Amino acid sequence: MAPRLRPLLLLALWTLAAPARLGGGEAGDGGWQRRGPGTPSAAVAEERCTVERRADLTYAEFVQHYAFSRPVILQGLTDNSRFRTLCSRERLLASFGNSVVRLSTANTYSYQKVDLPFQDYVEQLLHPQDPTSLGNGAGSGVPFHWHGPGFSEVIYGRKRWFLYPPEETPEFHPNKTTLAWLQDTYPALALSERPLECTIQAGEVLYFPDRWWHATLNLDTSVFISTFLS
Structure with missing residues (x-):
């Protein structure tokens, strides 16, 4: 049997987009707050996932059915329990609280940069997203864009x-x-015009092929790794 799929890590990027709360979040969430009262009502999961989920996918199946043709959600791919511990709110602040991070609007035509300590970012700037402005908390995300294939x-x-x-x-x-x-825009789209969509849960990996348009929306806490293959 062909070996189970293992993503080729060429570039790993971890990103936070979560409403911060001193004192931590729900148990099992690493101290990050889940979706709260201030979360925009539109920031909810889709009613029906239209991206296929696969467990125990072999490399041969991946190449034949997904690598060049369509997205797929991979389940049971890796055990990231140790990495989850390292990404808890307490551990990240202890390790990187004084480190300077550069913020940039996730936007094609806006290039303003802001430098500040990571602790200030977590404790002051992570709050629910206003639909009219780019931000960092629940309801934030990246507008439509495309690039090479990748995993998230x-x-x-x-x-x-x-x-x-x-x-x-x-x-x-x-x-x-x-x-x-x-x-x-989304509510006015005919069913035939709507995108493939799904809500990715903790422990799941989404693969998207080369040059596929994609946009993201953080529903609550979002700590994730993106791996780009080109």
Whole structure:
């Protein structure tokens, strides 16, 4: 039997997008708060996942059915329990609290950068997203864009994805947030015009092929690793 799929790690990027709360979050969430009262009502999971979920996928099956043709959600791929511990709120602040991080709007035409200590970012800037402005908390996300193929694994929380194949350019404004798109554009789309979509849970890995359009929406805590193959 062919070996189970193991992503080729060329670039790993961990990202936080969660509402912070002193004193920690729910048990098992690493001290990060789950979706709270301030979370925008539009930031909810999809009603029906339209991306296939697979467990025990072999490398041969992956190449034949998904690598060049369509996204897939991989389950049971790795045991990241140790990494989850390292990504707890307490551990990250202890290790990187004084480190300077650079914030940038996840936006095609906006390039303003802000440098600040990681602890200030966690304790002051992680709050629910306003649909009219780019931010860092629940309801935040990256507007539609595309690049080479990649994997995205959620360590804590939930992350909603919207995906279109390369030949189908989505209708969106590059200076508007994913949350604004979900509220204003998505409801008017015919079923045939809607993207593939799904909410990725902690421990799941989403693979997307080369040049696939995708946008993301953080539903609550989002600590995740993105691995790009080109």
